[in-house]
Structures are given as structure tokens and as C-alpha cells.
Amino acid sequence: MPRFVVRFLRWPKERAADRFFALGLASAYVLLLLGTVRDLGYARDEGFYFHAARSYEAWFDLLLRSPQQALQKSTIDAYWSANHEHPALMKSLFALSHKFLFSSWHVFTHPGTAYRFPGMLVSSMAVALVYSWGSRVYGRAAGLIAAVSLGMMPRVFYHSHLACFDMPVAAMWLVTTYAYWCSLRKKGLVWPVITGVLYGLLLNTKHNAWLLPGALAAHFVLTEHRKLWQELKRGRLPIPSVFFAMLLIGPPIFYAGWPWIWHDTLERLSAYARFHLQHEYYNMEFLGRTYWKPPMPRLYAPLMTAATVPAVTLALFGIGLFDGFRTRRADASSASDPASASDPASSTNHDDRRSALVLWVVCMLASYAPWLSTDTPIFGGTKHWITAYPFLCLFAAGGFAFASQRLRDLFAQKLRRPGWIEACLALSVTLGPVVMTLHSHPWGLSAYTPLVGGAPGAASLGLNRTFWGYTTGSLQAYLNEHVPAGARVYVHDTALQSWELMQQDGRIRSDLSGTLDIASSDVALYHDEPHMGRVEYQIWVAYGTVTPTEVRSYDGVPVVWLYERPSVNSR
DSSP: OOHHHHHHHHOOOOSHHHHHHHHHHHHHHHHHHHHHHHGOOOOHHHHHHHHHHHHHHHHHHHHHHHHHHHHHHHHHHHHHHHTTTSHHHHHHHHHIIIIIIIIIOOSSHHHHHHHHHHHHHHHHHHHHHHHHHHHHHHHHHHHHHHHHHTTTOOHHHHTTTTSSSSHHHHHHHHHHHHHHHHHSSSSSSHHHHHHHHHHHHHHHOOOGGGGGHHHHHHHHHHHHOOOOOOOHTTTOOOOOOHHHHHHHHHHHHHHHHHHGGGGHHHHHHHHHHHHTTTTOOOOEETTTTEEOSOOOOHHHHHHHHHHHHHHEEEEEEEEHHHHHHHHSSOTOOTOOOOHHHHHOOOOHHHHHHHHHHHHHHHHHHHHHHGHHHHGGTTTTTGGGGGGGGHHHHHHHHHHHEEEEEEHHHHHHOOOOOHHHHHHHHHHHHHHHHHHHHOOOOOOOGGGGOOGGGGHHHHHHHTTOOOOOOGGGGGGHHHHHHSOOOOEEEETTTTTTHHHHHHHTTSSSTTEEESSOOSSSEEEEEEEEGGGGGGHHHHHHHHTTTTOOOOOEEEETTEEEEEEEOOHHHHH
């Protein structure tokens, strides 16, 4: 291993090197996302969030010009009613990014990239924080493995590009949890206050935030039950200040950042809760069957995790989980802990490490818990438990630390530079996920791991090929080059707002008109899902043909195709 790498891996934790390295990881990931974003069509939900962000941006402009008018209830209702079923933080950031980075400062030449940029930044923050936390517990090399494992999951990489809430809520859940962990390790009110502020921002990101207090309370009871019991017998209830901070600071931050709930607060919060607790059911294929109403399959979440997370990452997770709780039972001074032996950069003591392990487990369980119920909708695929993946990767760091130490023990006496063992192991456990993830782009939701035979195997098993209509981006070149001027394009599962933004970006010719009416269209897109078969049949009847003129596939699996009326072909 090169000397400068060895020096960095063994540099004292207190040095600023880790902060710079984490910043470097985040910057590299942002640049990778920006470098690949133009190949990715806009997802259906993004179209709705673009519309909301434009409305919020107009309100921000009004707020600067006429604050009194902007704060009136009628004005807030007019601008903030758009997509009011979701909190405002990310959509506000989309709006501000578009306003400044596209319209004012011209940092980006495409409005869609400006809208997506905040999601990329927050996703990259998650990659950096996974490195930082992993390196604190297991050492720098293991922290780097955790970061690469998270960033190089095909589904995580896909969602990290989007102007959506799924990777942002995973990142905010992670950073809030980390702040909570720090508040237990360090005295004072700084970290509890930080945790309270972050929890308010998490509440304003997505409704997953509702699950976190329960997870943190479970962690506190599991790690402090002996002390808690002793205090209860003395008539005291030792609740950490961080819980009071979350209760007292979080809700006001949430309220302040979402103008929609400034008026008729209880009524609108109740409507927000009802929307998600009684969410409508959409269609999703699983093992050859389309589910659109309860009971939903309990195997959906674990099987889809196994089918979409690289197997080597899952293997490291399993090793890290097993070894973490094996060593947790050992004496705190035991030399058998591989994490502390494998990397002297690890500065976290045994109690803090054990606390982190329990915290990671309860956060994962809380993320998967809704899918223990057969009533929970599964329409969104893996994105619904994406908050678990950073913690899965942190355990993978533990698995790497364990394997690295065992290999050192086996070969250290035979090799003059045992550091090469760690380097070779790191390459072997990251190369597959990196290649797999880069190969999956821009077909992220069609990507499956070799464990189920990749995309062809998943199609044979009856796992969903695609959804959200984002694969229109794969046909943009064909539409621009072959479709006659002024043609009307049936966009199928692509939101019209997403189609229009692709035109604003210059990715699709401006003379082509998007429509949701098959009968009046000249060209029709079809995004393959089993329950959409009736739509394709309607295209056959309307166009008088069953033969698509263009098909786009991923690893040989047809995903999206295009029909043209014979009269269009004859022009």
C-alpha cells in the first residue's frame, strides 16, 4: 500500500484530515451525479415537485417584494397549496436552487439540473457522513468501504440524482441519528440542540421522520436499561436532554419551514397525517403478481433488498452484524475486538461502539417495520425503506474490519507489507458494486443483482421492470431525430410536467406536444408494467398496429418502447 495512504489511515482522529476527506468524498459524489444526470429522464413524481417548486419560488419572490401581502392567508394558500400533502423543505430548496443557480447566477444551463442539485448535495452528505461515522467506530479504511458501499448501490445512485425526497430523508435521518449519538457521548447542550434542529428539518423532509423518536427511545432503553431501572427504583426518570430538545425545538422548526401549516394548523396537519396513514394503493408487480390492494406480501421488503443491494455488501453487513454483537458481549477491554486492532485511527471506546451498534440496528428495524404489516402499500419499491441503507453500510464497514483483521492474522508473517491485504480486500469488495452501479445507469429502477440473475432473471421471476415513467429519457434522441414536426406524443406514465421540463432543458424538441390522450396522439410511449397492458392494447386499437417502431432495453430486457401511427411513418 502506498505510504501516503498508510499515513492517512493511521493519522490521529483529532486531525482535520477526516473532515477534508469526507468533504472530498461528498464533492466527488456530487460531480459524479452531475456528470450522469443528463442521461436520466425525469421521474413522474419529480414533475409534481417541479410544479410545486415553481409556485414556491414565485412566493419567495413576492415575499421579497411585498412581505405583508405574501404572509396573508389567501396568498399562502394560493402559492403553497401545490403538493401540500408533502412537507416543504426539499421543494423549497429546489425552488431556491432554480432561482439562484439557474435564473440569477447561471451556474447551471438546464433548469432541471438546478432543481435536482439540492437532492444531489444532500445525498452526497449521506455518503460523507457514513464515512465519518464508520471511521469513528471501525477506522478509516472501513469508513471508506461504508461510504463506497452506500454510494454504489444501484437504487441509491438512481435516487441520488432526483428532485425527490427519498435520499434526502435517508440523509436527514442519518445525520439526526448521528447528532443524537454525539449528544449521548458529550456533555453539554450543544449536541442536543443540534439534534433538535436537525429533527425539525427531518420532519420537514418526509413523514418517515415520525418513526425516528421511537427508534431512539428504544435505543436508550436497550443501552441504559440497568441505569434506568436503578433510577426508577429511586423515584427518578433520567431522560436525556436530547429528547426534550427534539420535542421542544423540532416541531417549531418544522412549523416555521412550511408556510402551508401557518394557518388552520391542526386541520392541515391532520389532513397531512391522514394522507399518508390512509395512502391510496397503486400497482406493483412482485413474483409475477400485481398487487394493488391488501393483503400485501410480507416478503416484499426483504426479497427486494436481497435482489437490489449488491451481494458483497449484504455479506459484509451480515459479518459486521454478527461480529458486532459477538464482541458486544465481550469485556470492554478484550483484545479480540477486530475493529480496534485493525486500525489505530479508530478512537471510539467500547461503550460508544456498542451504543452505535444498537442504534444502527434499531434504526434499520424502524425503517423496515411498516412492511411487517400486510396493509402497507408497496407502490414505491425500495425507496420506502431507503433510510435503512446507510446503517446497513455501517455494519458492512464492521464486516470489512473483521475480515481485514482475520486476513492480517493469517498472512502478516508471510508478507513484508501486510497493508496490501487491506487494499486488496477493499478493491475486491468495492469493484463489483461500482461496476454494477455504473452499468445500471440510467436504468436504476430496472437494475437487479446477480443474486436473482440480474435484470433478465428478475424479469423471469416477475419482479417489476420499471415505474415512474423516467425511461422516456432513453428515447429522447429517437424522438428528436425521427418524429415529424408538430407531432403529438402520448407520454403514458411520464408526468406532463416532467415532459415539459425535458423540453425546457432542450432534451426534447419544443415542437413536440405531450398529451395523455391516446386517440389524438401521433406517437405513443409505453413504459412496461403488467397492469399497464390495457394501455398498450388501447394503443394497438387506436394505431392499427401491434409493432413498436423503437424499443429500449436494459441487459436484453425490454423496458420502454414507442409506437407510431402508420400515417406518421408515411410522412
